[in-house]
Structures are given as C-alpha cells and as structure tokens.
Amino acid sequence: MNSSADLEQLSPPPPPHHHHHHRQHRTKLVALAQKTFNNGPWAYIILLIFTFVLGYLSHSQPLLSQGTSDMIEHNSFPSQCSDPVPSNRVRQTIIDRVFNGTSPWESFPPAHVSPFLLKEWNKGWGSNNPVGTFLGASATHMAGLTRRLGLESQIICIDDFRGWPGYSDEEKSSKMVNGDTMLLYQFMQNVVNANATESIVFLPYSTSTALVNGLCEWGVYGDLVEIDAAHDFHSAWIDINNAYKVLKKPGGVMFGHDYAWVGVRKAVHSFARLNGFRVKLDGEHWVLY
Ligand SMILES: C[S@@+](CC[C@H](N)C(=O)[O-])C[C@H]1O[C@@H](n2cnc3c(N)ncnc32)[C@H](O)[C@@H]1O
Ligand SMILES: *[C@@H]1O[C@H](CO)[C@@H](O)[C@H](O)[C@H]1NC(C)=O
Numbered sequence: 001m002n003s004s005a006d007l008e009q010l011s012p013p014p015p016p017h018h019h020h021h022h023r024q025h026r027t028k029l030v031a032l033a034q035k036t037f038n039n040g041p042w043a044y045i046i047l048l049i050f051t052f053v054l055g056y057l058s059h060s061q062p063l064l065s066q067g068t069s070d071m072i073e074h075n076s077f078p079s080q081c082s083d084p085v086p087s088n089r090v091r092q093t094i095i096d097r098v099f100n101g102t103s104p105w106e107s108f109p110p111a112h113v114s115p116f117l118l119k120e121w122n123k124g125w126g127s128n129n130p131v132g133t134f135l136g137a138s139a140t141h142m143a144g145l146t147r148r149l150g151l152e153s154q155i156i157c158i159d160d161f162r163g164w165p166g167y168s169d170e171e172k173s174s175k176m177v178n179g180d181t182m183l184l185y186q187f188m189q190n191v192v193n194a195n196a197t198e199s200i201v202f203l204p205y206s207t208s209t210a211l212v213n214g215l216c217e218w219g220v221y222g223d224l225v226e227i228d229a230a231h232d233f234h235s236a237w238i239d240i241n242n243a244y245k246v247l248k249k250p251g252g253v254m255f256g257h258d259y260a261w262v263g264v265r266k267a268v269h270s271f272a273r274l275n276g277f278r279v280k281l282d283g284e285h286w287v288l289y
C-alpha cells in the first residue's frame with residue numbers, strides 16, 4: 001500500500017477556517033491507523049467502543065410502521081457519555097476505577113502465576129489496535145509506533161482475556177483452569193517485555209461492559225479506536241456502535257480488523273450508511289472516514 005497517496009485522497013485541501021486543525025489531526029490519526037497495519041507478524045486486539053445517537057430518530061419515528069420501529073430499536077445506542085476527563089487524567093481514572101488506585105503492573109506477576117508465563121510470546125493476528133486485545137500484539141506494536149512518532153499516548157485495551165472455548169487446545173503451551181486460560185497474565189507479561197507498561201492499560205471485561213459501564217460513564221474518549229473482538233454480525237455491530245460513543249468528535253478515527261468476515265462487513269457498512277461515513281479498505285482492515 002502506498003500510504004502517502006492514500007492519505008492524500010483522504011485529506012481534502014484545508015478549508016480557510018478552524019476546521020483545518022481537526023483535519024490535520026484526523027490525517028495524522030488515519031496515518032497512524034494505517035501504519036498499524038503494515039508491520040510484520042504482530043497482532044493485537046484492542047477494543048474501544050464509543051457512543052452515538054442516531055440523528056434521524058426524533059423526526060422520522062412517528063411515521064414508521066411497527067416493524068420498522070422495532071428495527072430502529074436495534075439501531076439505537078442512546079446513552080449519553082459523560083463529559084470528557086482531561087487526557088492527562090485518563091490513565092489514572094482507569095487505574096482508580098478498575099485497580100483501586102494502584103497500577104496493575106506494580107505487583108506483577110503474582111507468585112502463583114509466574115511459573116506458567118512464557119517469557120517470549122508474541123503471537124497475534126496481524127492487527128494492531130485494541131478492541132479485543134488478546135495477547136497484546138496490537139497494543140505493544142501501537143506503543144512502539146507512537147513512541148517512535150514522538151506521540152504521547154495511552155493505549156486502552158479491552159478484552160475479557162478468556163479467549164474462546166478450545167483456545168488452550170490450540171496453544172498447547174497455555175494452561176487452562178476452570179476455563180481460565182491465563183490470557184490476561186500472558187498479555188501483561190508481553191507488555192512488560194515490550195517496556196510498554198507506562199503507555200498501556202486495560203479493562204478486563206466484556207466489550208459492552210467496558211465501553212458502556214466503563215469508558216462512556218467515566219468520560220474516557222479515544223482519538224483512535226480499533227475494533228477486533230468477536231466477528232459475528234451482532235457482536236461487531238454492538239462493538240462498533242458502543243465504541244463510536246467514546247470516539248473523540250470531531251477528529252477521532254475508528255477502524256478494525258477482519259473485514260473478510262461477512263458479519264464484520266455487514267456491521268461496518270450498516271454503521272457507515274446510517275452515520276454518513278465512507279469505508280476505506282486496507283487489506284483485512286476497514287477504516288471509517
Ligand atoms: C481475534 S482476537 C484479537 C487479536 C488481537 N487484535 C491481536 O492482534 O492479537 C479476539 C479477542 O477478542 C476477545 N473477545 C471476543 N469477544 C469479546 C467480548 N465480547 N468482550 C471482550 N473481549 C472479547 C477475545 O478474548 C480475544 O482475545
Ligand atoms: C483499596 O485501597 C484502599 C487504600 O488505598 C484500601 O483501604 C482498600 O482495602 C482497597 N480495597 C480493596 C478491595 O482492595
């Protein structure tokens with residue numbers, strides 16, 4: 001892919017007024033999103049889900065048939081997120097809310113887990129941002145990128161860190177106890193290995209819980225959101241809609257992985273159509289702009 005040519009297509013000439021700044025910001029984010037696709041075998045799942053309200057609901061609803069209004073219910077993600085916390089408070093907000101004020105890396109690893117951790121394990125799926133974080137390949141890749149670009153950033157990873165049934169059979173090396181595959185601890189170890197503990201934090205919950213009851217409620221918004229959790233239509237649809245609530249507006253960029261999945265594709269295009277976005281593709285990735 002030729003990033004600079006693609007970026008030019010994405011960046012119309014700057015208008016005379018204050019939108020210029022947002023546009024530049026957006027262009028940088030799109031570039032960053034695209035860079036995350038183009039690096040080697042790393043794969044991360046980072047889920048950020050953000051909020052929005054469909055603008056057409058209020059005036060069109062009375063005219064609709066029952067069937068259509070049922071459909072609109074499915075498309076409605078109405079909660080209003082809290083006012084944004086300042087970006088330099090984002091990390092501490094999450095540490096306070098999720099880890100009782102103490103960084104999760106401080107006492108890592110717990111003694112009972114240590115023997116099971118692989119000191120080197122960097123497998124992933126070739127995606128680089130966090131809605132669906134898995135072992136942190138996307139997240140550590142992203143951390144390295146932003147470091148090299150001189151950007152100060154916090155990367156917020158959402159994953160229930162349980163993988164899926166049968167996951168530990170595939171990965172012979174991981175232990176599973178009562179369905180717990182130790183994904184969380186291996187993710188943490190991988191972040192430690194990447195020297196990225198200061199720029200990465202995580203919410204070990206389901207995507208909906210983390211996005212709606214977590215980030216949205218706390219007023220934590222993201223400049224760049226990657227969606228790569230479950231790939232069936234319903235999951236992708238909910239993740240994209242919830243993530244959009246916590247995407248910074250204007251200026252934020254949302255993208256995701258596994259466009260080849262029919263469920264993901266449908267969710268992305270429905271969302272784009274209903275919200276006035278276009279979809280740009282880059283290999284297995286989709287970007288809304
Ligand atoms: C395809 S993997 C993500 C790969 C990651 N982007 C990478 O490159 O390494 C999907 C991840 O999403 C997580 N996941 C799936 N459904 C989820 C949900 N509803 N809530 C939270 N995490 C979920 C799984 O635990 C798994 O780690
Ligand atoms: C949370 O931290 C406070 C002190 O900072 C401590 O008193 C309290 O016991 C902690 N709560 C839990 C559940 O660990």
Ligand SMILES: *[C@@H]1O[C@H](CO)[C@@H](O)[C@H](O)[C@H]1NC(C)=O
Pocket residue numbers: 193194195
């Ligand atoms: C992390 O830091 C250590 C010690 O400074 C260094 O040896 C190592 O190469 C670094 N690892 C990465 C992935 O940057």
